[in-house]
Amino acid sequence: MMNITFVDIIEFIGTFAFAISGIRLASAKQFDLFGAYVVGLVTAIGGGTIRDLLIGITPFWMTDPIYLIITAFSLVWVMAFRKYLVKMNNTIFLFDAIGLALFAVVGIQKTLDAGFPLWVATIMGTMTGAAGGVLRDVFINEVPLIFRKDIYAMACVMGGFAYWVCSLIGCDSIVTQITCGICVFLTRVLAVRFHISLPILKGEENN
Amino acid sequence: MMNITFVDIIEFIGTFAFAISGIRLASAKQFDLFGAYVVGLVTAIGGGTIRDLLIGITPFWMTDPIYLIITAFSLVWVMAFRKYLVKMNNTIFLFDAIGLALFAVVGIQKTLDAGFPLWVATIMGTMTGAAGGVLRDVFINEVPLIFRKDIYAMACVMGGFAYWVCSLIGCDSIVTQITCGICVFLTRVLAVRFHISLPILKGEENN
Amino acid sequence: MMNITFVDIIEFIGTFAFAISGIRLASAKQFDLFGAYVVGLVTAIGGGTIRDLLIGITPFWMTDPIYLIITAFSLVWVMAFRKYLVKMNNTIFLFDAIGLALFAVVGIQKTLDAGFPLWVATIMGTMTGAAGGVLRDVFINEVPLIFRKDIYAMACVMGGFAYWVCSLIGCDSIVTQITCGICVFLTRVLAVRFHISLPILKGEENN
Secondary structure, rough: OOOOHHHHHHHHHHHHHHHHHHHHHHHHOEEEEEHHHHHHHHHHHHHHHHHHHHHHHHHHHHOHHHHOOOHHHHHHHHHHHHHOOOOHHHHHHHHHHHHHHHHHHHHHHHHHHHOHHHHHHHHHHHHHHHHHHHHHHHHOOOOOOOOOOOOOHHHHHHHHHHHHHHHHHHOHHHHHHHHHHHHHHHHHHHHHOOOOOOOOOOOOOOO | OOOOHHHHHHHHHHHHHHHHHHHHHHHHOOOOHHHHHHHHHHHHHHHHHHHHHHOOOOHHHHHHHHHHHHHHHHHHHHHHHHHHHHHHHHHHHHHHHHHHEEEEEHHHHHHOOOOOOOOOOOOOHHHHHHHHHHHHHOOOOOOOOOHOOOOOOHHHHHHHHHHHHHHHHOOOHHHHHHHHHHHHHHHHHHHHHOOOOOOOOOOOOOO | OOOOOHHHHHHHHHHHHHHHHHHHHHHHHHOOOOOHHHHHHHHHHHHHHHHHHHHHOOOHHHHOOHHHHHHHHHHHHHHHHHOOHHHHHHHHHHHHHHHHHHHHHHHHHHHHHHOOHHHHHHHHOOOOOOHHHHHHHHHOOOHHHHHOOOOHHHHHHHHHHHHHHHHHOOOHHHHHHHHHHHHHHHHHHHHHHOOOOOOOOOOOOOO
């Protein structure tokens, strides 16, 4: 805990933003404080937990209580500033996009370090960024948002693609990771800014 | 199977009560017999299974078919006594609270034995007691009950706290576990008796 | 990838049919292309992934990208032929039943190979065949279909029973597996053909 790096700080910001998103949706559903805390926590750590189970390592949050503490801080934050949260929407959106980028990079890197190929790592990076939100939506009993609108998970896939290009042209590890993260962040921010979304899959009824 | 201890008997009672709760909710949703059995089983063993996956050991029910047999017995019980189940509500509630207490103690102990610190063990104890009910509610497509009302999971957190206090003052292992279990049981029973619940997290709309 | 066996081809057909079922249900819920792909993928590989996590091995799809490719092919197929899919229902049903049979056999065999007894293997075979559909239904926010109607998961249980009988009378491994698969397939097809289903568990209200 003594050596907090720049990456740690970004990860804490991402955890904070992810937890806020879970807690706000839980409050809209009249959850109690415990329920809101759990939904916030699952949103923040759910993706990384599934990733760690799949690649066969101990879930990251079980070695350091900081993620639980940040989620508690998020809960207090939402309770204290609930009247002003709407005005903070742009800031929270930026934090969320920064978190998404970092979670994707961390997910890709951890999976590569565990000996898997890049296509698996890209899936794990996407899962790290997006699966927490899916669990959140399952818990509040809604159809997962990322399946219906917005470029969110696809931004992580783009990051995996950037990682692959950087590796191909021989960038070193730090440059590759930064490029990957910037690619995720920009894809996410530009998609929202210009209202870009994936086409809906047409059903069999509508012609 | 020859040496059935007192703890085993309590565990069977808890499994029975948890399975009953899943099967009853499944029957209210018009599930068929297979669906009701699966929901009962998941309610009873789901929490312990997630715990074992997270701490990296083989899920407990895969080494002994007794949990499947008890769930089958629960299904027959619900079918045979369905007209009288409402009258048994107090007994079933007590069985459920006893099960919750034991599941929490077992979850904490197994996690400590696997080498994790007490704060991880408290989470795992809570998960052992409460995650099965969350899976049950996801399967019957309802918002998980424990997120909205009642002191249920929080009783397990109180048990973890009692465990910590007992360890601090140097109680031996058996005393610590019994105190922990009694604390979970009493918190649960008193909360229901006196209608104590956590405050709802206010949404951004209501002022 | 060079040595594609007969079993591989059946597995690809099953993956294709399972993915189609997920993608079609996602399209009925207005999912975007990414959401439809993920739901298709989860339907196809979800059961095997849970099985591999429970028996403690690396999830099968992480060693070969073919399952992701087949799901992408399924998505293109649904987009190209969406007006004709209803007419293909019988073919897709047959593919699905073939897939169910093979997934059950593979699930049983992998679990036995990992050293577990047959009753665990039967559960894992059932999970391999049926848990993907449960995850699919949770993601599209519906009560899982297999809990309410149709002999689907029960066909896998019948397959486990056939496996047990074959082992008892001393059949060799290939004969046992083929008998098991045929038993799953026939149970499924005959149940649908003759509208056989399990009884609904009566609730406490209806008398």
